[in-house]
Amino acid sequence: MENIILTGDRPTGQLHLGHYVGSLRNRVLMQEDPDNKLFIMIADMQALTDNAKNPEKVSSNVLQVALDYLAVGLDPKRSTLFIQSQIPELAELTMYYLNLVSVGRVRRNPTVKSEIEQKKFGESVPAGFFIYPISQASDITAFKATLVPVGEDQKPMLEQTQEVVQSFNHTYGEVLVEPKGVFPEKGQGRLPGIDGNGKMSKSLGNGIYLADSADILAKKVMSMYTDPNHIHVEDPGQVEGNMVFTYLDVFGTDKEKIAELKDHYRHGGLGDVKIKRYLIDVLEAEFGPIRARREEYAKNPEAIMHMLKEGSEKAQAVAAETLSEVKQAMGINYFA
Ligand code: TRP
Numbered sequence: 001m002e003n004i005i006l007t008g009d010r011p012t013g014q015l016h017l018g019h020y021v022g023s024l025r026n027r028v029l030m031q032e033d034p035d036n037k038l039f040i041m042i043a044d045m046q047a048l049t050d051n052a053k054n055p056e057k058v059s060s061n062v063l064q065v066a067l068d069y070l071a072v073g074l075d076p077k078r079s080t081l082f083i084q085s086q087i088p089e090l091a092e093l094t095m096y097y098l099n100l101v102s103v104g105r106v107r108r109n110p111t112v113k114s115e116i117e118q119k120k121f122g123e124s125v126p127a128g129f130f131i132y133p134i135s136q137a138s139d140i141t142a143f144k145a146t147l148v149p150v151g152e153d154q155k156p157m158l159e160q161t162q163e164v165v166q167s168f169n170h171t172y173g174e175v176l177v178e179p180k181g182v183f184p185e186k187g188q189g190r191l192p193g194i195d196g197n198g199k200m201s202k203s204l205g206n207g208i209y210l211a212d213s214a215d216i217l218a219k220k221v222m223s224m225y226t227d228p229n230h231i232h233v234e235d236p237g238q239v240e241g242n243m244v245f246t247y248l249d250v251f252g253t254d255k256e257k258i259a260e261l262k263d264h265y266r267h268g269g270l271g272d273v274k275i276k277r278y279l280i281d282v283l284e285a286e287f288g289p290i291r292a293r294r295e296e297y298a299k300n301p302e303a304i305m306h307m308l309k310e311g312s313e314k315a316q317a318v319a320a321e322t323l324s325e326v327k328q329a330m331g332i333n334y335f336a
Helices: 017-032 044-048 055-072 088-098 103-107 110-118 132-142 152-172 214-222 243-251 255-267 272-298 301-330
Strands: 003-009 036-042 080-083 147-149 180-182
Touching (some): 017 055, 017 147, 110 132, 132 301, 214 272, 255 272
Parallel strands (some): 003 036, 036 080
């Protein structure tokens, strides 16, 4: 059976190794299966819900995110890559869905709740931000997505979408498809930052980006948090919570060698610089080719924008079909 898969990213910055581990590499794998039809959305409309005064930050990153997509191997011939704001049908669907959801229900969304606290919005939370989970329900249902691969923090969005689908279908008739969330397995899909403080994130400034040069990547690895008590080479060192070993576990392919290095480090006599050099080699093996592809694509931004335009047109045709069914079911397709 065919899977329709929809997922996306807010274009508020370049994508980093955390995105790669948490979602990008999985998308590329899913793309290999001819039964999977992927829609990958650059969620600029959603990014604007808390960047309204700074639209340049969002618009300038659309191309950056597209470059990251292409560099890791998302293929516009097999997957539809598109820009959310270019599909007005999504905004239109949102208007109808909003009427099926109470303010109280929106207020209970735990992810939005903690984001409002984090950003210290209080009562001045932008209304568009407050209701972005409903807009996300439009993103998902417009394509009749069956699977939505996302991070753990997106669970409430999936639940809210499922409720919108149930309510819509119950009220107006069976039009929408209930999606399933696909979440990372326990302990997977969450890469800590190079400082070891929580997950890799732009706001924490602890990321390695797909676009980082070999030089910057090496510098970042050299500054990685290891074991603060491992001062002299001879000192026994700790592997747990040591970012170099954490990253080796995630990206290394020679598991035997990594086990040996851990053993040596624990017993003492293995310096941080040595293991960091090894990690740089490991990361270069995986991300060197990605960086090279990204640089190639970046030479021709017009071609990338053209690809996004074509993807957006394809996506719009699908969304328009769903919107037409929605209006038909609601009895507001007056001129059809
Ligand atoms: N909220 C998602 C994030 O921050 C991005 C997103 C927008 C999305 N619309 C979506 C993800 C629809 C999946 C489906 O990562």
